[in-house]
Structure formats: structure tokens, C-alpha cells
Amino acid sequence: MGEYLQIDELCRVAGEAKLVLYHENGEVKQANLIATAPVRGFEKLVIGKNPLFAVEAVMRICGLCHSSHGNAAAEAIENALGILPPRNGLLIREALGLVNRIQSHILQLVMIAGDFIIEEKRMEVIFKLMALHGKISDYLLKLGGAATHPPYLTVGGLLKVPKWSVFNNLKARLPELKSLWAEIMPYLLDEGYLTEIAMELKEKKFTPEYLASHMFYGDEYNVSPDAVKTVPYWDYKGENEDIAKEATTQVAFYKGKAVEVGPRARMVVYRSFRDNSLFGIHLARVEEITIALERLEEILDQINMNEPFRTQNIIFGPGRGVGVYEAPRGTLFHYVELGEEGRIQNFKIVVPTMFNIPIMEEAAVGLSIQAAEAVMRLYDPCIPCTTHVVELR
Amino acid sequence: MISLASDNLLGTVFGVYLARAKDEEIRKIKVASGGAVTALLTYALEKGIVDGVVTAKRIKGLEGQAIVAHDKKELLEAAGNKWSIVPFAARMKAKIEEENLQRVALVCLPCQAQFFGQMRDFPLLETDFGERIKYIISLFCMGTFAFEAFLNYLRMKYGIKAEQIKDIALKKDFLEIIYDDTTLALPIEEVYSYLQAGCLVCTDYTGTWSDISAGFVESEPGWTVLIARNPRAEELIKNAEKEGYLELKEGSHVIGEVLKKAREKLARAQQNMMYLL
Amino acid sequence: MEKLKVLHVDIGGCEGCNVSILRAFPNVQDFVELNMKYLAKKTCAEDKYDMVIITGGVCMNEPHIIEKVKSLREKASTLVAFGSCATFGGILRFCRGGQEPRPDHRNFQPINSVVKVDYSIPGCPPTPQMVQSFFKFFIAGDERRLRLFKVCADIKKLSGFDLIDDIVLTGLCIGCGACELSCPTQAIKMIDKRPNLIAEKCIRCGTCYVRCPRASQLLCMGGKI
Missing domain, CATH: 3.10.450.750 (Nuclear Transport Factor 2; Chain: A,)
Structure with a gap:
């Protein structure tokens, strides 16, 4: 099946992964993305623990999409307990998630800059992005208590409410943030700054099926959480792929099919986004930051300081629940089963990258080797998340 | 100026001075100590070098409370020896954030100075506010x-x-x-x-993590010993003298006395550690 | 002045520490030449680095990771464990394996269980400003300020529980409230001037311990004088 090329250390993605390509004269025939990060087993380590710890713990699955895991886990546990946080709590949670989405997208843009942005402008763009990252991270610090793994995010709403002045201050700083972003955007989109790889991806049409549950937050009723099935990577690849045995990940299918999740899926399902090239994913991601900043402003306006931020008198008991959340990389599912005293009995997590791996491998076919590598980054795989996920029964 | 090895009991010493307030009002209230710290902070506040001073004020008996002083009057109200530690840190953070202070001076004990000094030098957490701490002034401490x-x-x-x-x-x-x-x-x-058990094993008399350590020695009643630990602190003290807030004289001759006290504290700590640890 | 040649490698963490280092990069680039995965096409290419920063815990069931850490030690003049997983185990202390597709990955240890570490910087995650400060004091050779991190390099486990055991239950706590401010999960609350640990929220990051003035003083003296 053509020549074999193995990239042992796929750089500029989050986590350890190998990329194995088969190509003929530089045209990729088959691509395998092998995640090699160790499995830390977060679903197992929360068993028997208090749900409050579970939220803290699962946030630490990932340092890039911490709030997303926090949101999904809190949603799942609330679903199991049959409670709904007050409006303020939900709004803030959405805000934490959106800030996290912006943080994560910016980092992806930093990492893809090496592929998409011409060398003369690259570092300039990266530094601009990092400056924006610092500014947006401050929002998570003020609202959630930390710029990574926000501790105020908990079951039932918000653990600690920031002062009114904090909200005002954050609101006042948003215009500056928006104009900073508007300044960066042209660098990411203008053809004059883009490389040949970016151009190649612009030409390549790719339209898989999409899965998304909400534009901003995530809604379990817009999807069927039961229709998600996962298999170990080597089962998916079949026995003849020796290298697949090294993989420490699983892949996920929705209603038996491979689906794309992430910014483009959301933009296609909930907005009238119609770019069907691979570069469209990049465009969708850039667009999503703009939309997220708008939504953040709306949320901050809607907070009512006279209303509660957390459900009072939560009674922990047995139950089953699911939390669906739109993480930066796509739809994230948390399934939880609470036992006696409401302790965790079973926890399963299906992360967006598990859906995307088959799609990424498919998308790379027919591209040049360099572009195929860029496609892996384009989908922003999050290996730490992916390698901590259990088989669904 | 004298310099001591950095692993010395007293920490880095950039300059040692004896100082007292020029302001009669301060001197009247702080007869014994000379009121140099109050005068120094008054200078910093009035010239806008800091926008607030966080310190402890005795409210009842020996109990203290963290307050922010914005002028001389508020500083004088908080003046006096502190004999109890206040759960200072969290209150202090709340105060600084509430008033959105950007440049504060802290008056605290060596242990607190260590915490804030470490926070400023090594901000491990995003929630740290080390960059807002402009000066840390530590008082000599034999225990709380x-x-x-x-x-x-x-x-x-x-x-x-x-x-x-x-x-x-x-x-x-x-x-x-x-x-x-x-x-x-x-x-x-x-x-x-x-005394609190924790203080009995403490080895830090002057507050080695501070910018300025302040206290008294027996041989120079009416004067405050100021130990500047870096050029920034030195500059503050010198400028306060220039602007007429402080009366200053060279103090390297009393360092031995301070060192003696520090050794006493160390000896006490050593002895107690044998029992406690 | 020659730039400090620094390599960053993550061996299986959550990437939070990596982001911290990346965020510090624009501010340290004048004196540090940083080779990290987020920015480079290839890492570990050279034989020798002035400093290697490792994040994440070592999976003891994965020989190639142990080998990798050992080879990094060879390459490094100074080895820094960055973040709680790498220094004291952190949240990875809770791992017990059993999870598909690799149920055999059941034991994670801090870096210093495998190789000698020169400096350990705990935190979940430590901030970008911390990275800047560390480089600043390291380049200036300020051993006194770095002493705490040097001492931590020989410690394999520190947590809120150790703080309670060593400082609070022994009566050495003076009630300053430093721990309360240091906890990344809000597991410590001051009650009647003494810290109370909500046991199940402690993720074993050790930040409170190194931040406690009493504990850090004792640590720096090695428990005795």
C-alpha cells in the first residue's frame, strides 16, 4: 500500500501521539493517528468518591478544556440528582465554558500557526495570540477562581460568587478584548499571510456527517446520548495494523457512524456556515471566538446579583445521569451513576477527539504529507482527554 | 553599609539605620519606638508611592483585625505592638480586592512576611496578588x-x-x-x-523575606532600627529623610544587638524543636 | 549573554502546566531559548540542555516512559519537575488503573521516584509568572530564594494532609491563613484561626505545604538545624 512514514512525535498537538502514514509519491493513502499518552484512568479513580471531588478531579483530565469537563460532570451529577441550578449558576457556568473555549481555540491557533502562517509573520501572530490568551484567562480567574481548573465550578452552580464590581470590571474590559481580537483576525485569514499548506486545504472539500448539541452550552435533548458507542483503537483498525496496538485511546461512533464534532459541526448545525473545505474548520474556529465574545457580553449583562448562584440544600443520593456539553473540540458526554450516599458508582466519559479520530484519518487521504500532518492539528486533537476514557457497556 | 552573608540569621542586610519620626504627633503617640514605621508609611501614602497600607489594628484586648489605612490618621489608629496574629492572609486579599489597591505596603510579622515574600517571588497560583505588594515591612518578633x-x-x-x-x-x-x-x-x-507553639520553633526574628525589617533595641530608646534589605527599600528610607518625614542616623553599631536577639530566638527554637518535633 | 537552553517535555499530564510555560514564553524569550512541543517541529533533538523541565507524572507500567525520563536526565544539566503531578504526584496519586484500553496503567509516580531532580515546583498548575520568576532567580544564581524548591526535589509526597499532620495537629500552626489562600480547590477553610481540611477535596498538590511559613521554614532547615 505504498510507502510507510512514521512521525514518532507529532508536535504542536496537545499530548503525545504518533502519526503513521502510507503514501504513494507523497500523496497520502492512509493515515493512522496513534495516541501514546499513558492512561491515567480518571473514570476509575473517582469511583467511591464524593461527587464534589469528582468535579475537581475530572477537570484535571485536561489542562486545555478543564471547564468543559467540569461543566459536563456537574451537569451529569445534577441530572442524576434531579436538580437544576438557578439561572445565575447556569449563566456563569456557560460563561466559564465560553472563556475556556476561547482559551483553547487560541492555543490551537498558536499551534497551527506553524502550518498556516508564513514564517515571516509567524512569531508576531503567536505573540499577539498569547497576549489575548493572557487577557481572556483573567476572565476565568475572576469568574471561576483560577485560570486553569476553576475551583468555583461545582455541583449545583457556583461555589463562590464574585463581587458585583468584578462583573462590572469584566464587562468594561470586553470592548478592548474584542478590538484586540479584531486586530488579530486578518493575520489568520488573509491570503497574503497564509502558506501553501493552507491553500491546499482550501481546495480540499470534505463533508462528513456532523454532530453538535448546542451552539454554546450543550443540550442532552438535542442528541441521543445512548447512541454513542466506543471501541478500542486496535479493534477499529483491525488486527493487521501492528502499530495500532500501541494506541492508548478509543474511538467513538454516533448511531454507528463516524461523525465530525467541533467548531465546524456547531457552526453548520446552529449557524448558516457553508464552507465545506478542510480550511473551513479553521474559519469556523476563528468565527466561533468572535461569537463567543459576543455571547460572553450578553451573559455578563444578564447576571442578577439579587438572585442565588447555587442550588440550596442539595441532597445526595443514588441516581443516573448524563451531561452533554459542547467543549472547544466538540460534543463531550459524561455519564454518571451515583450509589449510596450519592457517591460515584460508575463514571464514563466520551470526549470529542474520540469522535474525530476516524474523521481526521479519513480527511488526510489524498493530501500531501505536510498537509496531512496539518490536518491532525486542524482538528485539534486532545490526547490527554482521549486516553482517559472507558469502554461503554 | 555592611553586607552579611545571605545565609546569615538576619538575611540579606543592605543597610541598617536608626530612625524616628520628625512629626511630633506621631512621636507623642509612639514614645518608646520613635514611630519611624508610621512616619515612613505616612510618607509613602502622602507621596502616592503606595495607595494603601494593610496592617493590623487592635480592636479589643489583644485581638486584631486587618485594616487598610489611607492616611496618617488611620495609620496612627492602628499603631501599637501586635501581640496576636490575625488570620490576615484571606482578609487581606479581600481588602485589597475590594478597594482595588494596586500598590500596597504591608506591615506584618516575620512569618507573614515570609508568606507574602514567597508569594511575590514565586506566584504559584493565579489567585496570588504578589504583584500588588510594593513593600513588605516586617516587625521584629519574639512570638505571638x-x-x-x-x-x-x-x-x-x-x-x-x-x-x-x-x-x-x-x-x-x-x-x-x-x-x-x-x-x-x-x-x-x-x-x-x-506563646503559640508554632512561634516557639520559629527561627526568624527580623523577617528575612521582607523589604524592610523594623524593631527596637534596648540601647537606643526612642529610636527604631530599620534594616533595608534591597536598594528599593534603601531608596524609600533615604527619600523619607530627604522629604523631612524621618530623622535618620547610621545604625550598624546596633546590628550586634539585633543579632543577639535573633540568636536567642534561634536557641529557643532549637530547644523547642527537640521537644516538639 | 548566552541564552539558557531549555527543553520542556510532558510525559503524561493534563497539559495545564504546558500552557503555563507557553504563556510565560513571550516574557522569557530574551534570556531563554525554549524548545517545547507547542512551538517546535521536533523536540529533544540535541544531546545537552542547560535545563530540562518535565511536566506530568511517570507511568510506572510503561517502560518507554521511564526510559524517556532517564534519557532526559542524561541530557539535562539541571532537571526541573514542574507542576504537582511531576513533583509530588498530585491528582495522579489517585490513579488505580483498570481502565480500558490500558487497564495495566495503574501506578503513577513523581519524577523523583525515577531520577534525581534538581528543583521541584509544585502547583496545579504553577502560573506563568512562576516560570518567569524561576528563570530570573535561576539565572541570577539566587540559591537562597530557590532553596525551598531545591528541598522539595527530594520529597516524593506532600499534601494538605501532611500540612494538617505536621503543622496543625502538632500545634505549630500560628493561624496566618496562608494555606487557605494557597489551595487550588478551596479545600482549606480557616475555622477559629486554624485550617480545616475538607479531606475529599484535597488533590495532593502540596501547594499549601510549601506556602505555609512554618512548614516551609522547617523544610528549608531540613526539619532540624
């Missing part, structure tokens, strides 16, 4: 009281109630309790057991 226990002792043995106590001062080997209009002198050994 487990004040509930100490007050109870005073009440049981001497019939002194918390609200009667006006001030407490250390004079040679005696602790003077000034209540109503009388003074009770307690031998220091008598009250040692009411």
Missing part, C-alpha cells in the same frame, strides 16, 4: 500569644479584663501590661507558655 488563653490567664490570676488592656510592651525581661492606669510587669518566663 495564643491570646484567648493568655487573656484567660490574666483574668484568672490578676483579674484583668480584656477591655481594660491599653497596651502591652516588652521591657528587658518583663512584659508590661498597661491596663486602666496601672502597669503590671510580668517576668517573660511566666508568659512563655502562652
Whole structure:
């Protein structure tokens, strides 16, 4: 099946992964993305623990999409307990998630800059992005208590409410943030700054099926959480792929099919986004930051300081629940089963990258080797998340 | 200027001075100490070098509360020896954030100076506010009281109630309790057991993590010893003199006396560690 | 002045520490030449680095990771464990394996269980400013300020529980409230001037311990003088 090329250390993605390509004269025939990060087993380590710890713990699955895991886990546990946080709590949670989405997208843009942005402008763009990252991270610090793994995010709403002045201050700083972003955007989109790889991806049409549950937050009723099935990577690849045995990940299918999740899926399902090239994913991601900043402003306006931020008198008991959340990389599912005293009995997590791996491998076919590598980054795989996920029964 | 090795008991010493306030009003209130710290902070506040001073104020008996002082009047109200530690850190953070202070000076004890100094040098957490701390002023410290226990002792043995106590001062080997209009002198050994256990194993007398350490020595009554630990601190002290807030004289001759005290504290810590650790 | 040649490698963490280092990069680039995965096409290419920063815990069931850490030690003049997983185990202390597709990955240890570490910087995650400060003091050779991190390099486990055991239950706590401010999960609350640990929220990051003035003083003296 053509020549074999193995990239042992796929750089500029989050986590350890190998990329194995088969190509003929530089045209990729088959691509395998092998995640090699160790499995830390977060679903197992929360068993028997208090749900409050579970939220803290699962946030630490990932340092890039911490709030997303926090949101999904809190949603799942609330679903199991049959409670709904007050409006303020939900709004803030959405805000934490959106800030996290912006943080994560910016980092992806930093990492893809090496592929998409011409060398003369690259570092300039990266530094601009990092400056924006610092500014947006401050929002998570003020609202959630930390710029990574926000501790105020908990079951039932918000653990600690920031002062009114904090909200005002954050609101006042948003215009500056928006104009900073508007300044960066042209660098990411203008053809004059883009490389040949970016151009190649612009030409390549790719339209898989999409899965998304909400534009901003995530809604379990817009999807069927039961229709998600996962298999170990080597089962998916079949026995003849020796290298697949090294993989420490699983892949996920929705209603038996491979689906794309992430910014483009959301933009296609909930907005009238119609770019069907691979570069469209990049465009969708850039667009999503703009939309997220708008939504953040709306949320901050809607907070009512006279209303509660957390459900009072939560009674922990047995139950089953699911939390669906739109993480930066796509739809994230948390399934939880609470036992006696409401302790965790079973926890399963299906992360967006598990859906995307088959799609990424498919998308790379027919591209040049360099572009195929860029496609892996384009989908922003999050290996730490992916390698901590259990088989669904 | 003298320089000591950095692993010295007193930490980095950039300059040692004896100082007292030029302002009569401050001197009147702080007869014993010379009021140099109050004067220095007044200077910093009035010239806009800092926008607030966080310190402890004694509210009742020995109990303290963290407050932010914005002018001389508020500083004077908080003046006096601190004999109890206040759960300072969280309150302090709340205060700084509430008032959105950007450049604060802290007056604290060596242990707190260590915490804030470490926070400033090594911000491990995003929630740290080290960059807002402009000056850390540490007071010489022989230990803090487990004040509930100490007050109870005073009440049981001497019939002194918390609200009667006006001030407490250390004079040679005696602790003077000034209540109503009388003074009770307690031998220091008598009250040692009411110091917090943690203070008994502490080895830091001056506050090595601070910018400026301040305290008194017996041989120079009416003067405050100021130890500047970096050029920034030195500059503040020198400028306060130039602007007429401070009266300053060279103080390297008293460093031995400070060192003696520090050794005493170290010896005490060593001894106690044998029992406690 | 020659730039400090620094390599960053993550061996299986959550990437939070990596982001911290990346965020510090624009501010340290004048004196540090940083080779990290987020920015480079290839890492570990050279034989020798002035400093290697490792994040994440070592999976003891994965020989190639142990080998990798050992080879990094060879390459490094100074080895820094960055973040709680790498220094004291952190949240990875809770791992017990059993999870598909690799149920055999059941034991994670801090870096210093495998190789000698020169400096350990705990935190979940430590901030970008911390990275800047560390480089600043390291380049200036300020051993006194770095002492705490040097001492931590020989410690394999520190947590809120150790703080309670060593400082609070022994009566050495002076009630300053430093721990309360240091906890990344809000597991410590001051009650009657003494810290109370909500046991199940402690993720074993050790930040409170190194931040406690009493504990850090004792640590720096090695428990005795």
C-alpha cells in the first residue's frame, strides 16, 4: 500500500501521539493517528468518591478544556440528582465554558500557526495570540477562581460568587478584548499571510456527517446520548495494523457512524456556515471566538446579583445521569451513576477527539504529507482527554 | 553599609539605620519606638508611592483585625505592638480586592512576611496578588500569644479584663501590661507558655523575606532600627529623610544587638524543636 | 549573554502546566531559548540542555516512559519537575488503573521516584509568572530564594494532609491563613484561626505545604538545624 512514514512525535498537538502514514509519491493513502499518552484512568479513580471531588478531579483530565469537563460532570451529577441550578449558576457556568473555549481555540491557533502562517509573520501572530490568551484567562480567574481548573465550578452552580464590581470590571474590559481580537483576525485569514499548506486545504472539500448539541452550552435533548458507542483503537483498525496496538485511546461512533464534532459541526448545525473545505474548520474556529465574545457580553449583562448562584440544600443520593456539553473540540458526554450516599458508582466519559479520530484519518487521504500532518492539528486533537476514557457497556 | 552573608540569621542586610519620626504627633503617640514605621508609611501614602497600607489594628484586648489605612490618621489608629496574629492572609486579599489597591505596603510579622515574600517571588497560583505588594515591612518578633488563653490567664490570676488592656510592651525581661492606669510587669518566663507553639520553633526574628525589617533595641530608646534589605527599600528610607518625614542616623553599631536577639530566638527554637518535633 | 537552553517535555499530564510555560514564553524569550512541543517541529533533538523541565507524572507500567525520563536526565544539566503531578504526584496519586484500553496503567509516580531532580515546583498548575520568576532567580544564581524548591526535589509526597499532620495537629500552626489562600480547590477553610481540611477535596498538590511559613521554614532547615 505504498510507502510507510512514521512521525514518532507529532508536535504542536496537545499530548503525545504518533502519526503513521502510507503514501504513494507523497500523496497520502492512509493515515493512522496513534495516541501514546499513558492512561491515567480518571473514570476509575473517582469511583467511591464524593461527587464534589469528582468535579475537581475530572477537570484535571485536561489542562486545555478543564471547564468543559467540569461543566459536563456537574451537569451529569445534577441530572442524576434531579436538580437544576438557578439561572445565575447556569449563566456563569456557560460563561466559564465560553472563556475556556476561547482559551483553547487560541492555543490551537498558536499551534497551527506553524502550518498556516508564513514564517515571516509567524512569531508576531503567536505573540499577539498569547497576549489575548493572557487577557481572556483573567476572565476565568475572576469568574471561576483560577485560570486553569476553576475551583468555583461545582455541583449545583457556583461555589463562590464574585463581587458585583468584578462583573462590572469584566464587562468594561470586553470592548478592548474584542478590538484586540479584531486586530488579530486578518493575520489568520488573509491570503497574503497564509502558506501553501493552507491553500491546499482550501481546495480540499470534505463533508462528513456532523454532530453538535448546542451552539454554546450543550443540550442532552438535542442528541441521543445512548447512541454513542466506543471501541478500542486496535479493534477499529483491525488486527493487521501492528502499530495500532500501541494506541492508548478509543474511538467513538454516533448511531454507528463516524461523525465530525467541533467548531465546524456547531457552526453548520446552529449557524448558516457553508464552507465545506478542510480550511473551513479553521474559519469556523476563528468565527466561533468572535461569537463567543459576543455571547460572553450578553451573559455578563444578564447576571442578577439579587438572585442565588447555587442550588440550596442539595441532597445526595443514588441516581443516573448524563451531561452533554459542547467543549472547544466538540460534543463531550459524561455519564454518571451515583450509589449510596450519592457517591460515584460508575463514571464514563466520551470526549470529542474520540469522535474525530476516524474523521481526521479519513480527511488526510489524498493530501500531501505536510498537509496531512496539518490536518491532525486542524482538528485539534486532545490526547490527554482521549486516553482517559472507558469502554461503554 | 555592611553586607552579611545571605545565609546569615538576619538575611540579606543592605543597610541598617536608626530612625524616628520628625512629626511630633506621631512621636507623642509612639514614645518608646520613635514611630519611624508610621512616619515612613505616612510618607509613602502622602507621596502616592503606595495607595494603601494593610496592617493590623487592635480592636479589643489583644485581638486584631486587618485594616487598610489611607492616611496618617488611620495609620496612627492602628499603631501599637501586635501581640496576636490575625488570620490576615484571606482578609487581606479581600481588602485589597475590594478597594482595588494596586500598590500596597504591608506591615506584618516575620512569618507573614515570609508568606507574602514567597508569594511575590514565586506566584504559584493565579489567585496570588504578589504583584500588588510594593513593600513588605516586617516587625521584629519574639512570638505571638495564643491570646484567648493568655487573656484567660490574666483574668484568672490578676483579674484583668480584656477591655481594660491599653497596651502591652516588652521591657528587658518583663512584659508590661498597661491596663486602666496601672502597669503590671510580668517576668517573660511566666508568659512563655502562652506563646503559640508554632512561634516557639520559629527561627526568624527580623523577617528575612521582607523589604524592610523594623524593631527596637534596648540601647537606643526612642529610636527604631530599620534594616533595608534591597536598594528599593534603601531608596524609600533615604527619600523619607530627604522629604523631612524621618530623622535618620547610621545604625550598624546596633546590628550586634539585633543579632543577639535573633540568636536567642534561634536557641529557643532549637530547644523547642527537640521537644516538639 | 548566552541564552539558557531549555527543553520542556510532558510525559503524561493534563497539559495545564504546558500552557503555563507557553504563556510565560513571550516574557522569557530574551534570556531563554525554549524548545517545547507547542512551538517546535521536533523536540529533544540535541544531546545537552542547560535545563530540562518535565511536566506530568511517570507511568510506572510503561517502560518507554521511564526510559524517556532517564534519557532526559542524561541530557539535562539541571532537571526541573514542574507542576504537582511531576513533583509530588498530585491528582495522579489517585490513579488505580483498570481502565480500558490500558487497564495495566495503574501506578503513577513523581519524577523523583525515577531520577534525581534538581528543583521541584509544585502547583496545579504553577502560573506563568512562576516560570518567569524561576528563570530570573535561576539565572541570577539566587540559591537562597530557590532553596525551598531545591528541598522539595527530594520529597516524593506532600499534601494538605501532611500540612494538617505536621503543622496543625502538632500545634505549630500560628493561624496566618496562608494555606487557605494557597489551595487550588478551596479545600482549606480557616475555622477559629486554624485550617480545616475538607479531606475529599484535597488533590495532593502540596501547594499549601510549601506556602505555609512554618512548614516551609522547617523544610528549608531540613526539619532540624
